[in-house]
Amino acid sequence: MAEDLNIITGNKAEQYESLVPQVKGLLEGEPDLVANMANVVAALKEQFGWLWIGFYIVKSEELVLGPFQGPVACTRIKKGKGVCGTSWAQAKTLIVPDVEKFPGHIACSSLSKSEIVIPLIRNNEVVAVLDVDSSEYDQFDSTDQHWLEQIVDLIVFKK
Numbered sequence: 001m002a003e004d005l006n007i008i009t010g011n012k013a014e015q016y017e018s019l020v021p022q023v024k025g026l027l028e029g030e031p032d033l034v035a036n037m038a039n040v041v042a043a044l045k046e047q048f049g050w051l052w053i054g055f056y057i058v059k060s061e062e063l064v065l066g067p068f069q070g071p072v073a074c075t076r077i078k079k080g081k082g083v084c085g086t087s088w089a090q091a092k093t094l095i096v097p098d099v100e101k102f103p104g105h106i107a108c109s110s111l112s113k114s115e116i117v118i119p120l121i122r123n124n125e126v127v128a129v130l131d132v133d134s135s136e137y138d139q140f141d142s143t144d145q146h147w148l149e150q151i152v153d154l155i156v157f158k159k
């Protein structure tokens with residue numbers, strides 16, 4: 001496993017194109033879900049520097065905070081609540097350009113302005129979500145969705 005990431009400048013797609021093969025390398029040979037989640041959030045933080053990047057894991061009918069990078073965050077989210085709980089309930093990626101306009105948004109940090117949440121689906125069931133927050137409005141689009149869905153698939157299909 002390479003110990004250092006090669007961090008590049010460039011447009012968003014170029015950054016993902018450079019990062020994703022490196023993430024594959026990081027996950028290679030490691031079946032542990034939490035270890036892989038930890039390296040994924042660290043790699044995304046290094047490349048993109050977003051405010052908050054983390055996983056919430058489905059445990060006993062709640063989302064429970066998992067590996068993350070960024071400020072401290074709320075630990076439990078119920079199904080259907082906030083952006084994360086809605087992504088879980090609908091089993092689909094949600095892009096929120098302005099968090100204040102999302103009904104029921106859970107404000108873990110007042111600095112968060114836009115957000116994308118991607119569900120991890122295994123055997124037709126959501127097992128976790130990846131949540132990414134930016135301190136700027138309108139930071140996420142279909143490019144992020146495309147690449148972040150690929151990244152979470154790398155984790156999901158490890159086992």
Ligand code: SME
Binds near residue numbers: 081082104105106
């Ligand atoms: N904003 C999220 C809660 C998690 S924090 O952003 C880390 C939500 O509405 O689900």
